[in-house]
Amino acid sequence: MIVDLRTYTMVPGRLKAFLELYEKEGLPIQLKHLGNLLGYFVTETGTQNQVVHLWGYESAADRERRRTAMENDPDWIAYRRKSAEAGNVQHQTNKLLRSTSFSPL
Template identity: 85%
Template sequence: MFVDLRTYTMFPGRLNTFLDLYEREGLPIQKKHLGEPLGYFITETGTLNQVVHIWGYESAADRERRRQAMESDPDWIAYRRKSAEAGNVQHQTNKLLRSASFSPM
C-alpha cells in the first residue's frame, strides 16, 4: 500500500470555514477521483488548527493517475480557486508513505 498523508495548518479561527467549504464542495470531487479517504482528522493536541487526511493507493503510479484526473476536473479547479481565495490555509505538508513488509495495511 502507498499512503498520501497530508497536513494542512489553518490560520487561527479559519478551521471551520475550511471544513465547511471542503465538505460541501471539495470532498465529493475527491471521492469521485480518489475514492474514500482512509481517515480525515482534526488535531486536538500538539499543533492546533490542523487537518490531517490520509489517502490510500495501490502504488505511486495509481496515485499519479487518480490525482492527474482530479487535477484536470473543472469542478476541482473551481474548488481550488475558491478555497485559495478564502485564505484559510497557512501551511501544507505532504508525505508519501510506503508500507513496510510487516505492516498490517
C-alpha cells in the first residue's frame, strides 16, 4: 500500500472556510476519483491551522492513474479555482509513504 499524506497550513482565521468549501465541493469529487480516504484531521497541538489527510492506494501506478483522472475532471478544475480564489491555503506539503510488512494497513 502507498499512502499519500498531505498537510495544508491555512491562513490564520481561514480554516473553517476551507473545511466548509472542501466538504461541500471538493470531498465528493475526491471520493469519486481517489476512493480510499484513510483519514482527515485538523491539528490540536503543534503547528496550528493545519489540515492533514491520508489517501490509500494499491500502488504508485494506482495513485497516478486516479489523480490524473481527477485532475482532468472539470468539476475538480472548477473547485481548485474556487478554492484558490478563496485564499485559504498558505502552504502545502505531501509525502508518499510505503507500508512496512508488519503495518496493519
